[in-house]
Amino acid sequence: MDEAAQGRLRRWSALAAIAFGVVGIGAFLLGRPAHTGVPTTLGVAVAPTLADQSQPGGSVDLPMRFAAAGDVGTGGTEEAATAAAMAALEGDNPYKALLLLGDNIYEDGDPSKAQDTVFQPFADILDGGSEILAVLGNHDVDSGFGDAQVAALGMPAPWYSVTFGDVRIVALDSNRPEDPEQLSWLTEVLASATERWKIVIMHHPPYSGGWHGSDLGVRNAFGPLFEQYGVQLVLTGHDHDYQRTRPIHGVTYIVSGGAAQLRPTNLADFSVVAWSTYHFVDIAVWDDHLELRAIDHQLDIIDEVVVEP
Numbered sequence: 399m400d401e402a403a404q405g406r407l408r409r410w411s412a413l414a415a416i417a418f419g420v421v422g423i424g425a426f427l428l429g430r431p432a433h434t435g436v437p438t439t440l441g442v443a444v445a446p447t448l449a450d451q452s453q454p455g456g457s458v459d460l461p462m463r464f465a466a467a468g469d470v471g472t473g474g475t476e477e478a479a480t481a482a483a484m485a486a487l488e489g490d491n492p493y494k495a496l497l498l499l500g501d502n503i504y505e506d507g508d509p510s511k512a513q514d515t516v517f518q519p520f521a522d523i524l525d526g527g528s529e530i531l532a533v534l535g536n537h538d539v540d541s542g543f544g545d546a547q548v549a550a551l552g553m554p555a556p557w558y559s560v561t562f563g564d565v566r567i568v569a570l571d572s573n574r575p576e577d578p579e580q581l582s583w584l585t586e587v588l589a590s591a592t593e594r595w596k597i598v599i600m601h602h603p604p605y606s607g608g609w610h611g612s613d614l615g616v617r618n619a620f621g622p623l624f625e626q627y628g629v630q631l632v633l634t635g636h637d638h639d640y641q642r643t644r645p646i647h648g649v650t651y652i653v654s655g656g657a658a659q660l661r662p663t664n665l666a667d668f669s670v671v672a673w674s675t676y677h678f679v680d681i682a683v684w685d686d687h688l689e690l691r692a693i694d695h696q697l698d699i700i701d702e703v704v705v706e707p
Contacts, residue, residue, distance in 0.1 A: 464597075469500070473518075499601060500534055503537070530552060535573075564593050596627070608638070609637050638674075677693055
């Protein structure tokens with residue numbers, strides 16, 4: 399393992415020690431082979447001390463962090479367990495934002511249920527200062543509640559962008575991939591973005607080996623723009639599982655729709671990992687790379703990947 403990779407593992411281990419107050423949380427999975435099905439319990443890895451991460455003067459170098467979860471909208475016990483795992487991992491380095499990847503309110507998107515499906519389950523995260531960045535899923539709009547849910551969840555519009563330092567997060571309405579207004583807006587936003595990191599969140603996956611499969615309309619509408627303007631990471635839901643693609647023309651695509659319900663999934667020819675297990679995605683933004691971990695209810699890491707500019 400080269401020095402850069404060793405440094406990445408040490409940084410994650412330090413964060414784990416902060417979050418859990420222990421010296422290890424689960425085996426790191428860089429290079430883990432692709433799998434399907436429910437993961438087995440991982441072993442315990444011993445973390446280096448925080449002194450290994452200290453900067454001059456004794457400060458600890460910590461990344462900007464985001465948490466992502468898709469298809470949360472049941473208000474049930476599995477969603478609550480996902481939120482609890484997220485809160486347990488947050489530790490002393492709070493998430494800047496909670497990224498909700500659509501189907502936020504089952505079955506029909508009725509915003510009167512938002513307290514039960516969003517605000518109450520994730521209260522610990524939101525009370526810590528994280529803001530909600532949500533997108534609309536098919537269940538959120540099919541009964542005509544899309545605009546009302548936009549207002550209820552504090553979204554500025556069905557599509558929008560937000561910046562955090564050197565991170566640009568672009569939220570899209572994948573229910574309307576061919577909308578000319580959205581496409582024109584997306585082109586302008588990506589073309590003018592100067593941030594190092596460009597992360598897109600939306601509901602329907604352009605690449606998926608899961609129950610619904612790839613949404614070719616979304617792929618054809620948005621994919622060329624992602625590639626042209628250097629988007630590094632796309633986070634989606636819709637399929638109730640976890641999947642990660644290999645980089646496709648420079649873009650890594652994640653399906654994270656397993657926060658509250660599960661369906662079977664499969665490895666596609668573009669996939670690296672496919673799990674049918676409850677989880678959320680923890681994203682750490684460093685100056686020179688992103689580190690993503692998919693975390694299950696037992697706080698085990700089911701996938702980990704480094705994304706570089």
